[in-house]
Amino acid sequence: MSSPFVVLPIIFQLFLAVLLMFCWTRKNLQKLVSVVGSVIALVISTVLFVAVWEHGIYTTQAGNWVAPFGITFVADVFSALMVLLTTTAGLAVSVFSVGSVRNSRIEFGYFPIYHFLLMGLNGAFLAGDIFNLYVWFEIIIISSFVLITIGGEKAQLEGAVKYVTMNLLASVIFLTAIAILYGLTGSLNMADLSLKVAEIENRGLVNVTAILFLVGFGIKSAVFPLYFWLPASYHTPPPAISAIFGGLLTKVGVYALLRVFTLIFIPDSFLITLISAIAAITILSGGIGALIQNNIRKVFSYLIICHIGYMIAGLGIYTQTAIEGSIFYLIHDIIVKTTLFMVAGLIFKIKGTYSLRLLGGFYKEYPKLSLLMAISMFSLVGIPPLSGFWPKLFLIEGSLAVGNYWLVGFILLGSFLTLFVIAKVWEGVFWKESTHIPVKMQVKYFHELKPLKRQAMVVSIVFLSLISLAIGFGAEYVIQVAARVGSSLMDPQEYIQAVLGRSI
Amino acid sequence: MEILLVILIGLLYAAGIYMILRRSLVKLIIGLILLGNGANMLIFLLGKIVKGKPPIIPESGKALEGLYADPIPQALILTAIVISFGLQAFAIILVKRAYKVVKTDDLDEMNATDEDL
Numbered sequence: 001m002s003s004p005f006v007v008l009p010i011i012f013q014l015f016l017a018v019l020l021m022f023c024w025t026r027k028n029l030q031k032l033v034s035v036v037g038s039v040i041a042l043v044i045s046t047v048l049f050v051a052v053w054e055h056g057i058y059t060t061q062a063g064n065w066v067a068p069f070g071i072t073f074v075a076d077v078f079s080a081l082m083v084l085l086t087t088t089a090g091l092a093v094s095v096f097s098v099g100s101v102r103n104s105r106i107e108f109g110y111f112p113i114y115h116f117l118l119m120g121l122n123g124a125f126l127a128g129d130i131f132n133l134y135v136w137f138e139i140i141i142i143s144s145f146v147l148i149t150i151g152g153e154k155a156q157l158e159g160a161v162k163y164v165t166m167n168l169l170a171s172v173i174f175l176t177a178i179a180i181l182y183g184l185t186g187s188l189n190m191a192d193l194s195l196k197v198a199e200i201e202n203r204g205l206v207n208v209t210a211i212l213f214l215v216g217f218g219i220k221s222a223v224f225p226l227y228f229w230l231p232a233s234y235h236t237p238p239p240a241i242s243a244i245f246g247g248l249l250t251k252v253g254v255y256a257l258l259r260v261f262t263l264i265f266i267p268d269s270f271l272i273t274l275i276s277a278i279a280a281i282t283i284l285s286g287g288i289g290a291l292i293q294n295n296i297r298k299v300f301s302y303l304i305i306c307h308i309g310y311m312i313a314g315l316g317i318y319t320q321t322a323i324e325g326s327i328f329y330l331i332h333d334i335i336v337k338t339t340l341f342m343v344a345g346l347i348f349k350i351k352g353t354y355s356l357r358l359l360g361g362f363y364k365e366y367p368k369l370s371l372l373m374a375i376s377m378f379s380l381v382g383i384p385p386l387s388g389f390w391p392k393l394f395l396i397e398g399s400l401a402v403g404n405y406w407l408v409g410f411i412l413l414g415s416f417l418t419l420f421v422i423a424k425v426w427e428g429v430f431w432k433e434s435t436h437i438p439v440k441m442q443v444k445y446f447h448e449l450k451p452l453k454r455q456a457m458v459v460s461i462v463f464l465s466l467i468s469l470a471i472g473f474g475a476e477y478v479i480q481v482a483a484r485v486g487s488s489l490m491d492p493q494e495y496i497q498a499v500l501g502r503s504i
Numbered sequence: 505m506e507i508l509l510v511i512l513i514g515l516l517y518a519a520g521i522y523m524i525l526r527r528s529l530v531k532l533i534i535g536l537i538l539l540g541n542g543a544n545m546l547i548f549l550l551g552k553i554v555k556g557k558p559p560i561i562p563e564s565g566k567a568l569e570g571l572y573a574d575p576i577p578q579a580l581i582l583t584a585i586v587i588s589f590g591l592q593a594f595a596i597i598l599v600k601r602a603y604k605v606v607k608t609d610d611l612d613e614m615n616a617t618d619e620d621l
Contacts, residue, residue: 131580145594149601157602158614161529164595168536169524175543175584182577228569232617492587
């Protein structure tokens, strides 16, 4: 079905960002506009998701140029789901920003850039044209560059140098892959590419292009051995920025991988073995990396890498059950990782440090907050019936069905490592006797903040924790969503027909 | 023409990656710029070069006839140039700030992010 409202989630974020620029000096107004705007964005994306769920795929052709000649925007169930998750996490982080981001950062345009980032994310999910996807990726990275450096602390700048370099390299590799793909097929529309790539006789060149896409998106999604920029940079910006980065930015890479490797390049046995091996080592190296860290944000950064492995594993198994597992994991991970980084930020605001060695006695002092934080931590581990349990079940089932037993081993090992790491964090932050932490002058502590700011931080964590609980307890419904996305990815005929307006 | 471009693109990519692997921040930027230009030339080459046949419909006709240059790669390159221009401008400012704050341009000495708390 054709409808111009597909681009509304993008346009609305652009509108918000521009509006926020006009409120440049009025910080309180900016906070209000950002939160209210994020609520409206959530409503818009919910409407889009419900419409796509009920009526099938919506498309729009920019300038009414018929596909494959114009730029297409497509909202299928997968895209609409990702937009919904983006705006959900976006709302929570916007509220959290009200409480935690310092005025000196807001003065340099924190909120406008934040909404430009969300615009880029929504655009990347809705793009139906591979070059357009590249442009959205660039919008995402330029916004994230500004967010990661805003404030200009030493660690931030050093982290940013690594982050910027790897992201620019990933973009160049992505662009190279697009160039070769255009040379091979003469098309940029993803649905059209799906048909044309299947007809190419020179499979060697197609596989080389596929590997270039794998490397480009692999850097973005932080898979082994391309993840080293992530633990070097994600712990440097303020907690609200880490939260949106940890929750969403690597997932765009995963989204692109899932999209490209189910629609354009159907993996052969070599690619499947390669991807499942990458997934296994990513799980292992992320888990082991998290074990030895002392900074809780670095622990969580390594856990991001560990769990990216699970999402890639579904692609490495390549059956419908496994892809469903990946999609379910994606839903769970976006919500839980955003919460975890906000939790880390709250702990820092209260105690003034991220160090596991110095922290302690949190449970004794703040029992209610500790229980709240426990929800997201144990969801991450996947203790049934919390949300992390179900997708692993699907992945293991899918893996067993294709006889990929060693990958099952790695999935279980990764789960065990996550449990161990979270237990270590729990012991270090919440149970251990509290030690004397030197008071830092430059930190504005939680008890010094206004009540409204304190509430904003807690409310946003409660909001996402409730969603995470809902995903765990209402798994039946989430499985239906994952199943529909999985079947549409494994059989892209509906997508191709919706875009090109004709059957094959 | 094609063979010259192939050699040029290979040189740009090789030089770009070599410069990225150096320790100096400035060389890092130069490497990124070279890589970006290499990618743009690659799009140009793979868009199939046609000499002296612009995609302009003659006044007498209604559609393009015969062999003509594909305008899409040029649009792509233009977009990519503008984007990489913006990103490189940011990267240069970032490098300048990083140099002022960290007081070194040696990437090996930028390890505050690995420090234990």
